[in-house]
């Protein structure tokens with residue numbers, strides 16, 4: 272399936288595994304897309320079972336699905352994903368700050384009332 276045939280099929284919008292028409296924007300027909308999804312799912316499940324990182328065969332960090340290297344990669348990726356992801360986090364931080372400020376005010380008022 273590799274080689275010229277693969278690229279020819281891909282270019283013609285045919286499944287790269289057989290000669291059926293591929294799904295729009297995909298390289299597999301419906302049957303093989305499902306088979307491929309299943310294969311990926313099994314691969315992930317197997318790695319998870321084996322206690323391996325989702326992306327490689329290294330040991331993931333405790334409580335995480337990724338190894339140290341790939342956690343860092345994910346972190347960088349989410350950071351560089353765009354400015355849309357950041358304000359949300361900032362809002363959360365602001366909310367927490369506001370909350371703790373009002374809590375501090377309450378605490379001061381409670382002290383003064385005594």
Ligand SMILES: [Zn+2]
Nearest residue numbers: 286289300303
């Ligand atoms: Zn196919």
Ligand SMILES: [Zn+2]
Nearest residue numbers: 324327338341
């Ligand atoms: Zn990894």
